[in-house]
Amino acid sequence: xxxxxxxxxxxxxxxxxxxxxxxxxxxxxxxxxxxxxxxxxxxxxxxxxxxxxxxxxxxxxxxxxxxxxxxxxxxxxxxxxxxxxxxxxxxxxxxxxxxxxxxxxxxxxxxxxxxxxxxxxxxxxxxxxxxxxxxxxxxxxxxxxxxxxxxxxxxxxxxxxxxxxxxxxxxxxxxxxxxxxxxxxxxxxxxxxxxxxxxxxxxxxxxxxxxxxxxxxxxxxxxxxxxxxxxxxxxxxxxxxxxxxxxxxxxxxxxxxxxxxxxxxxxxxxxxxxxxxxxxxxxxxxxxxxxxxxxxxxxxxxxxxxxxxxxx
Numbered sequence: 001x002x003x004x005x006x007x008x009x010x011x012x013x014x015x016x017x018x019x020x021x022x023x024x025x026x027x028x029x030x031x032x033x034x035x036x037x038x039x040x041x042x043x044x045x046x047x048x049x050x051x052x053x054x055x056x057x058x059x060x061x062x063x064x065x066x067x068x069x070x071x072x073x074x075x076x077x078x079x080x081x082x083x084x085x086x087x088x089x090x091x092x093x094x095x096x097x098x099x100x101x102x103x104x105x106x107x108x109x110x111x112x113x114x115x116x117x118x119x120x121x122x123x124x125x126x127x128x129x130x131x132x133x134x135x136x137x138x139x140x141x142x143x144x145x146x147x148x149x150x151x152x153x154x155x156x157x158x159x160x161x162x163x164x165x166x167x168x169x170x171x172x173x174x175x176x177x178x179x180x181x182x183x184x185x186x187x188x189x190x191x192x193x194x195x196x197x198x199x200x201x202x203x204x205x206x207x208x209x210x211x212x213x214x215x216x217x218x219x220x221x222x223x224x225x226x227x228x229x230x231x232x233x234x235x236x237x238x239x240x241x242x243x244x245x246x247x248x249x250x251x252x253x254x255x256x257x258x259x260x261x262x263x264x265x266x267x268x269x270x271x272x273x274x275x276x277x278x279x280x281x282x283x284x285x286x287x288x289x290x291x292x293x294x295x296x297x298x299x300x301x302x303x304x305x306x307x308x309x310x311x312x
Contacts, residue, residue, distance in 0.1 A: 006030030009159035010044065010112075017162050018115065024162060024170050025059055027111035027155045032068070034105040047112075054097035059114035061090040062177060063098075064148055066141070068106025072098040076130040082106075085136040087144070087177060091122070091129045109148050111155075113170055126178060134180045144176050203230050204242045208250070215254045216278040221247045255279060256292055263301040270297045 008028025017023040026047075032038055039049060049055035054073070065086045072088060073079040074096035082088075082098065090096055092114070100106040121127045136144060151169035199205055210224055224247060225232045239247050259277035262268055268276070274285040274297075289297050 007156055008043070008110075009155055011155070011162045011166070012160065013162055020115065020167070022113065022115040022117040022167060022171065024155070024166050025112040025114060027109075027152050029107070029109040029149075029152055031107050032100050032105045034103055036102075036105060038099045038102075049097060051097055051099050054095050056093050056095050057090055057112075059092050059112050060118050061110055061112045062173060063088050063090065063108060063110045064144065065100075066107045066109065066145060068100050069104050070098060070100035070106055072096070072133065074129060074132065076128075077132060080133060082133075083135060085138075085141050086133060087136060087180065088133045089127060089129075089177065091127075091132070094129045109152060111148075111151065111170055111173065113174070121178075127181065131182050134177065136180065140176075140180065144173075147173050147176060199242050201238055201242055203228055203235065204238050207235060207239070207247065211247075211250055211254050215251050216258065216276060218280070219251060219278065221251070224251075251278075252288055256288060259285065259289075259297070260293075260300065260304075263297055264305045273297065 006029055008026065008030070010026040011024060013023055013025060030040075038051075041048065046058060047055075065082050065084065065088075067084050069084070070082040071079060072082050072086075074094055076094065082100075088098075118127075147169070151166065151173055154163070154166055154169060199208070207224060207228060210227060211219070221232065225235055228235060230238075236246060239245065239250065243250065245253075255278040259273050259279070262273045262276060266273075270285075271282055274282045277285070279285040279288075286296050289295065289300060293300050295303065
């Protein structure tokens with residue numbers, strides 16, 4: 001990136017953009033010289049703030065300080081120092097403030113993003129205001145800068161349009177942030193048992209990979225065991241310890257989740273959904289749907305989507 005004076009843009013967002021579930025509302029970069037006032041009084045009122053008052057945003061922001069030093073404060077984190085190569089995420093409705101050390105200044109890059117996808121990340125525990133700051137090492141800095149600058153160049157080149165490429169670049173940047181965040185919530189939860197806990201057993205993890213990758217094809221518990229360096233008794237014991245349910249429960253759970261997505265997202269017939277999800281026939285699929293959801297597949301589709309009724 002070679003824009004000597006820096007820039008920022010706020011993008012026009014349409015109803016269609018918002019319905020996608022993830023969209024970019026703006027982005028920019030700039031160099032805050034030592035002794036400069038901060039923040040600069042140029043942004044729209046909803047984004048403007050003072051150190052004394054702080055602010056709450058209506059959306060998410062990803063900020064990266066590549067050079068310089070400063071401080072950040074939010075209700076969940078308290079006041080923390082910002083060193084070079086600090087990435088932080090701002091959350092809607094969460095009070096915060098930040099500024100460079102006046103005698104030092106800093107270089108900042110930022111994007112504003114929003115949509116249902118971001119709120120789902122919060123609900124799942126993937127991102128949290130309490131762990132919103134990440135300090136990158138030298139190996140992490142360069143690929144993040146390259147991704148950030150590619151995105152900001154795209155925004156700067158065409159600031160009057162919200163393009164799919166801008167969304168794609170922003171998701172790439174978000175991926176960097178998610179990979180760098182502390183892994184405090186890497187857990188598997190099963191809806192029926194409610195058991196939650198970290199899965200550290202390599203055999204259980206290998207079994208889960210096989211189930212979620214191959215259960216759309218015929219896959220019995222004995223076939224699964226044959227692909228693993230273990231016995232059926234041992235793997236059943238390991239599953240109960242790690243997940244609180246049996247291997248067959250996991251296979252059925254995987255197939256039901258796949259079937260429910262097909263029911264709500266496609267117009268495939270019930271018969272096709274059953275086979276594509278990995279069930280041997282419609283009757284077994286119907287019995288498990290009633291046990292799990294209290295209704296047969298067709299009624300589940302009608303209940304969870306509007307559109308073409310299920311084909312028989």
